[in-house]
Amino acid sequence: MFAATRATTFAAKRAFSTSATNLSKVAVLGAAGGIGQPLSLLLKENPHVTHLSLYDIVNTPGVAADLSHINTNSKVTGHTAANNGLEEALKDAHVVVIPAGVPRKPGMTRDDLFNTNASIVKGLAEAAAKHCPKAHILIISNPVNSTVPIFAEALKKAGVFDPKRLYGVTTLDVVRASRFVAEIKNKDPKDVKVTVVGGHSGVTIVPLLSQTGLDFTKEELDALTHRIQFGGDEVVKAKDGTGSATLSMAFAGARFANSVLEATVGGKKGVVEPTFVQSPVFADKGVDYFSTLVELGPNGAEKIHGLGEISEYEQKLIDAALPELKKNITKGEEF
Numbered sequence: 443m444f445a446a447t448r449a450t451t452f453a454a455k456r457a458f459s460t461s462a463t464n465l466s467k468v469a470v471l472g473a474a475g476g477i478g479q480p481l482s483l484l485l486k487e488n489p490h491v492t493h494l495s496l497y498d499i500v501n502t503p504g505v506a507a508d509l510s511h512i513n514t515n516s517k518v519t520g521h522t523a524a525n526n527g528l529e530e531a532l533k534d535a536h537v538v539v540i541p542a543g544v545p546r547k548p549g550m551t552r553d554d555l556f557n558t559n560a561s562i563v564k565g566l567a568e569a570a571a572k573h574c575p576k577a578h579i580l581i582i583s584n585p586v587n588s589t590v591p592i593f594a595e596a597l598k599k600a601g602v603f604d605p606k607r608l609y610g611v612t613t614l615d616v617v618r619a620s621r622f623v624a625e626i627k628n629k630d631p632k633d634v635k636v637t638v639v640g641g642h643s644g645v646t647i648v649p650l651l652s653q654t655g656l657d658f659t660k661e662e663l664d665a666l667t668h669r670i671q672f673g674g675d676e677v678v679k680a681k682d683g684t685g686s687a688t689l690s691m692a693f694a695g696a697r698f699a700n701s702v703l704e705a706t707v708g709g710k711k712g713v714v715e716p717t718f719v720q721s722p723v724f725a726d727k728g729v730d731y732f733s734t735l736v737e738l739g740p741n742g743a744e745k746i747h748g749l750g751e752i753s754e755y756e757q758k759l760i761d762a763a764l765p766e767l768k769k770n771i772t773k774g775e776e777f
């Protein structure tokens with residue numbers, strides 16, 4: 443799946459010394475789960491990854507043994523809580539991707555996961571602060587609007603918070619938006635780029651359809667906006683109590699991890715993705731984290747873009763998103 447980037451990667455590897463490739467240990471925390479397994483599979487195929495380190499409280503030795511037979515260049519190791527497993531998994535990691543935690547069941551909101559996932563994420567943050575304080579941390583665990591602030595607070599407490607290196611993964615919203623718009627406009631999704639801003643739950647997800655260069659009727663706008671904001675619910679309902687999006691999330695997570703790797707060790711310029719980071723965009727309204735297009739560079743999230751020109755329709759969506767986002771962020775910060 444990364445064929446398009448392979449040429450760049452190999453060129454970059456030649457251009458960089460071996461120490462550059464030694465930087466690319468990627469740890470997955472929650473690696474034996476519904477997202478963790480396919481995500482790890484996709485990362486095993488990523489040529490930037492030199493060491494894939496899999497951590498979960500259960501089953502990682504099996505997942506690691508299985509993946510380790512795939513004939514790509516990276517080494518795979520599996521770790522559980524025994525024998526300082528978390529420390530071993532995190533030590534020297536360049537990127538840490540975190541899909542650890544429980545998923546939704548029908549009838550639940552993402553915020554309903556807070557009670558369980560907040561402490562899981564906090565514990566992992568404390569370990570990351572200690573064992574890989576300079577790593578790029580990609581948070582998938584829900585509720586993302588709160589788990590990113592929880593992680594940030596733990597890093598701040600340990601004195602190692604670098605806002606350029608902490609990202610909430612909102613790529614699934616971008617992937618879905620592209621697919622849903624392509625469907626109704628009879629296009630190939632690869633030609634449909636939709637910037638999705640805000641956060642990652644319900645009304646906090648704001649697709650900027652006016653920036654796609656396509657025309658939409660009011661009915662199309664209403665239907666698409668609703669589908670993008672509540673796409674997660676479609677999967678939760680269809681899975682009927684067995685979980686939420688895992689395969690599309692693994693795809694999205696692998697895509698975002700690849701972007702971070704390309705920008706930080708691949709030497710690629712102009713990598714721009716929406717991601718939920720500490721952001722100045724609505725800081726004056728007390729919303730300290732927000733997803734907009736972010737330019738990724740060797741040090742991570744180097745340039746946070748504003749919203750650009752948005753329609754009146756989108757302004758109303760933003761107005762509805764901000765109070766909910768603020769509430770979610772404060773809840774995370776105060777945990």
Ligand SMILES: NC(=O)C1=CN([C@@H]2O[C@H](COP(=O)(O)OP(=O)(O)OC[C@H]3O[C@@H](n4cnc5c(N)ncnc54)[C@H](O)[C@@H]3O)[C@@H](O)[C@H]2O)C=CC1
Nearest residue numbers: 472474475476477498499542543544545582583584614691
């Ligand atoms: N950001 C996004 O767009 C999306 C986020 N998610 C979220 O991702 C999370 C994971 O979802 P699934 O993989 O479907 O759940 P899952 O239950 O299949 O897997 C979660 C894994 O985390 C592990 N885990 C639990 N506590 C842990 C700890 N302290 N350390 C390490 N691992 C631990 C479990 O053993 C399990 O293997 C959920 O919170 C879900 O809501 C899901 C889809 C999209």
Ligand SMILES: O=C([O-])CC(=O)C(=O)O
Nearest residue numbers: 546584614674675686687
């Ligand atoms: O809906 C959920 O709970 C999982 C998720 O975040 C998504 O699919 O966007």
